[in-house]
Amino acid sequence: MFTEAIEKILADLCTPARVRAVENGDGALALWRALEDGGFLQLLTPESQDGAGLSLAALFPVLLAFGRHALPVPAAQSIAARALMQGCSQQPPAGMLSLAGSSHSDAEGGVCVPRLAYGMLAGHVLVNRGGDLLLLDCSLARREPVGVHASQCATLYWPRDAVGTPLGSNGEAVRLFAAAIHAASMAGAMERVLDMTLAYCNDRIQFGKAIGKFQAVQHQLSVMAEQVAASRMAAELAFASEQAVPAMIPVAIAKARTSMAVPRVTATAHALFGAIGVTEELDLQLFTRRLHEWRVSEGSETWWNGQVGQALLAQPHMTACEFVRHVTESTIA
Amino acid sequence: MSSLLDAFRLTALPAHAEAFRAEVKRFLRDHLPTVSADVRARSWTGFDAAFSRKLAQRGWVGLTLPSAYGGAGLDAFSRFVLVEELLAAGAPVAAHWIADRQSGPLILKFGSEAQKDFYLPRICAGQAFFCIGMSEPNAGSDLASVRSRATPGEGGWRLNGRKIWTTNAHHADYMIALVRTSGAPEDRHHGLSQFIIDLKQPGISVRPILDLAGDAHFSEVAFDDVLLPHEALVGEEGSGWKQVNAELAFERSGPERFYSSVVLLDLWADTLRRHGASAAETALLGSFISQLASLRSLSVALTALLARGESPVVEAALVKDIGTEFEQSIPAAIAAAISAAPDTPIDDELYRTVAYLNQVAPTFSLRGGTREILRGMIARGLGLR
Numbered sequence: 037m038f039t040e041a042i043e044k045i046l047a048d049l050c051t052p053a054r055v056r057a058v059e060n061g062d063g064a065l066a067l068w069r070a071l072e073d074g075g076f077l078q079l080l081t082p083e084s085q086d087g088a089g090l091s092l093a094a095l096f097p098v099l100l101a102f103g104r105h106a107l108p109v110p111a112a113q114s115i116a117a118r119a120l121m122q123g124c125s126q127q128p129p130a131g132m133l134s135l136a137g138s139s140h141s142d143a144e145g146g147v148c149v150p151r152l153a154y155g156m157l158a159g160h161v162l163v164n165r166g167g168d169l170l171l172l173d174c175s176l177a178r179r180e181p182v183g184v185h186a187s188q189c190a191t192l193y194w195p196r197d198a199v200g201t202p203l204g205s206n207g208e209a210v211r212l213f214a215a216a217i218h219a220a221s222m223a224g225a226m227e228r229v230l231d232m233t234l235a236y237c238n239d240r241i242q243f244g245k246a247i248g249k250f251q252a253v254q255h256q257l258s259v260m261a262e263q264v265a266a267s268r269m270a271a272e273l274a275f276a277s278e279q280a281v282p283a284m285i286p287v288a289i290a291k292a293r294t295s296m297a298v299p300r301v302t303a304t305a306h307a308l309f310g311a312i313g314v315t316e317e318l319d320l321q322l323f324t325r326r327l328h329e330w331r332v333s334e335g336s337e338t339w340w341n342g343q344v345g346q347a348l349l350a351q352p353h354m355t356a357c358e359f360v361r362h363v364t365e366s367t368i369a
Numbered sequence: 370m371s372s373l374l375d376a377f378r379l380t381a382l383p384a385h386a387e388a389f390r391a392e393v394k395r396f397l398r399d400h401l402p403t404v405s406a407d408v409r410a411r412s413w414t415g416f417d418a419a420f421s422r423k424l425a426q427r428g429w430v431g432l433t434l435p436s437a438y439g440g441a442g443l444d445a446f447s448r449f450v451l452v453e454e455l456l457a458a459g460a461p462v463a464a465h466w467i468a469d470r471q472s473g474p475l476i477l478k479f480g481s482e483a484q485k486d487f488y489l490p491r492i493c494a495g496q497a498f499f500c501i502g503m504s505e506p507n508a509g510s511d512l513a514s515v516r517s518r519a520t521p522g523e524g525g526w527r528l529n530g531r532k533i534w535t536t537n538a539h540h541a542d543y544m545i546a547l548v549r550t551s552g553a554p555e556d557r558h559h560g561l562s563q564f565i566i567d568l569k570q571p572g573i574s575v576r577p578i579l580d581l582a583g584d585a586h587f588s589e590v591a592f593d594d595v596l597l598p599h600e601a602l603v604g605e606e607g608s609g610w611k612q613v614n615a616e617l618a619f620e621r622s623g624p625e626r627f628y629s630s631v632v633l634l635d636l637w638a639d640t641l642r643r644h645g646a647s648a649a650e651t652a653l654l655g656s657f658i659s660q661l662a663s664l665r666s667l668s669v670a671l672t673a674l675l676a677r678g679e680s681p682v683v684e685a686a687l688v689k690d691i692g693t694e695f696e697q698s699i700p701a702a703i704a705a706a707i708s709a710a711p712d713t714p715i716d717d718e719l720y721r722t723v724a725y726l727n728q729v730a731p732t733f734s735l736r737g738g739t740r741e742i743l744r745g746m747i748a749r750g751l752g753l754r
């Protein structure tokens with residue numbers, strides 16, 4: 037099946053060693069070329085334009101797989117950016133594209149995107165500037181690392197003359213896509229963290245038996261599995277529609293629910309791995325560092341839950357059950 | 370990925386089930402007794418035989434049972450819809466709940482033709498209310514250690530022993546009990562059988578037990594040399610453990626495992642609409658919805674498996690454990706929110722509903738199997754142990 041093929045490609049291409057190398061500034065381009073050659077970037081592009089013409093629902097397992105492999109390049113963002121630029125007069129630029137759901141403008145008309153996902157690597161970024169859709173060239177920006185160890189985020193500043201005119205007024209769609217991608221990435225990364233922790237608990241012997249035989253450990257793993265199942269379900273909801281862009285409330289639910297799970301899942305995994313879990317050498321950190329970053333990027337659960345709460349309160353007589361049902365039903369294609 | 374989680378795939382309720390929803394809503398508009406929220410919060414522990422009979426007259430008790438037995442012959446998806454609407458409305462459904470959810474399906478699956486012919490039409494007519502006799506004073510989580518014993522003899526079986534925490538035993542017509550028919554408690558899962566017991570028989574005494582909120586929804590039942598006819602045995606002798614386990618996927622996967630506090634959730638949302646909501650309250654409300662949306666989809670995914678005739682017991686344990694954690698968190702968080710400013714008045718009905726739910730919320734993760742037991746099952750399903 038398609039997802040299995042992708043899983044295999046990513047397992048070969050995006051090894052933990054490769055992820056570490058890219059984080060150290062080495063090898064991103066080769067990885068990118070391979071994804072480009074594999075047709076990954078055209079997954080949402082219509083078949084009439086030589087793309088794969090996937091629906092969002094069909095894209096979802098691919099994004100989960102990206103998360104499961106801690107893919108260190110903005111492939112998901114680039115796929116979405118190309119879709120968001122459908123119908124723009126301008127062709128999407130070649131190379132790595134990232135997404136910025138929010139930005140600040142300064143008094144002189146310059147634009148700042150704080151902690152842009154993959155900001156260390158991106159060649160261009162689609163930016164939401166108060167509802168306007170901007171395409172900004174990162175080579176014209178001042179690029180500052182955020183100073184968090186091994187993070188690929190960067191804060192970018194564009195002077196006014198590098199900003200140009202908006203491509204459209206669908207800037208908010210960037211926010212939705214960016215948040216939905218983080219939700220899917222988190223769901224995938226949490227699946228991986230669960231698998232790694234399960235395997236470790238079956239292997240690690242203390243007191244003469246595998247630590248996974250201790251009830252206290254088992255119960256923590258069960259709770260972790262619940263959180264992972266709930267997260268994945270919420271993330272899938274964001275991608276269930278037949279629309280071109282994930283819809284507001286499903287995205288809010290997806291981003292909020294996955295973000296809520298991150299502190300529990302990462303804390304449990306690290307607790308069960310013991311000291312080895314916090315070492316550079318163990319692959320766990322490749323995932324837990326990203327999970328913390330994605331949880332807060334594009335708004336944490338506090339912000340997105342606030343959006344969900346407002347939407348419910350705006351409906352004068354709707355019950356919680358009706359609201360949830362309506363969102364689910366009107367989303368699933 | 371761990372294959373346990375593969376069962377959970379986003380699934381839409383089919384159109385026929387959604388079409389059925391409109392009928393259910395109309396029925397509830399016409400027939401739901403108007404009572405205050407703290408009474409509605411009792412939902413599936415609220416007993417109202419008249420309401421259950423009205424549902425039965427409408428054809429909606431024994432919803433999944435074949436029409437040959439008086440059932441509605443609808444599928445698990447339609448039942449999901451019916452149950453969801455009943456719970457969301459806080460309808461008093463306890464009287465028929467157990468018969469509809471598990472006793473009827475159990476008799477259909479394991480019962481003899483004569484048992485099916487006798488019990489199923491009565492269940493569907495709302496004339497046979499059931500209770501589940503599993504727990505005993507010394508056999509709670511360790512269910513296999515039950516000591517109630519039926520001994521074969523003249524004219525059937527002689528039953529001695531006690532059951533406890535039996536929901537609705539004092540209102541029910543029949544109990545399906547798990548008892549030992551051979552061997553000793555050390556034999557564990559072997560030698561257990563299930564009987565359908567007519568609770569009006571001589572030798573049975575039922576003592577309701579008052580709970581901390583002033584309600585008596587469960588009872589202690591004593592069996593003193595009760596004569597059970599041969600036909601009381603349901604399924605095969607010695608297969609009780611297997612049969613009980615087949616019930617569990619029905620018992621644990623449904624929306625009643627995350628909707629127990631939904632009446633309060635709606636009441637609080639209405640209060641926020643009227644008096645305004647702070648950013649923190651709005652986000653808290655939203656967090657309930659985000660969790661509910663994902664729980665509901667998990668439950669629908671299991672409904673799809675039930676509809677295909679599968680028995681996702683471990684998956685159901687997972688949904689129940691995370692679902693009950695959610696429904697327990699609602700009254701705790703709302704209590705803090707409505708009392709955050711001592712000078713702000715609190716609506717009396719809201720206060721009573723929060724208080725009631727905080728008192729009974731511990732039961733959410735006890736009834737139907739405790740949190741610790743479920744987590745053990747999930748761990749095994751994950752390949753540990």
Ligand SMILES: Cc1cc2nc3c(=O)[nH]c(=O)nc-3n(C[C@H](O)[C@H](O)[C@H](O)COP(=O)(O)OP(=O)(O)OC[C@H]3O[C@@H](n4cnc5c(N)ncnc54)[C@H](O)[C@@H]3O)c2cc1C
Pocket residue numbers: 251500501502503504505508509510511533534535536537587732735736737738739740741742
């Ligand atoms: C409202 C309500 C309705 C009920 N209705 C029914 C009904 O209709 N029919 C029926 O048969 N029963 C019913 N029950 C009983 C219910 O199934 C039991 O309460 C439950 O199985 C736990 O048994 P127990 O109360 O004896 O607790 P115990 O089994 O004694 O457990 C006490 C504590 O010890 C923990 N524990 C036990 N064993 C282990 C272990 N191996 N590892 C770790 N921790 C463990 C438990 O998780 C719990 O925290 C009902 C209970 C309630 C609260």
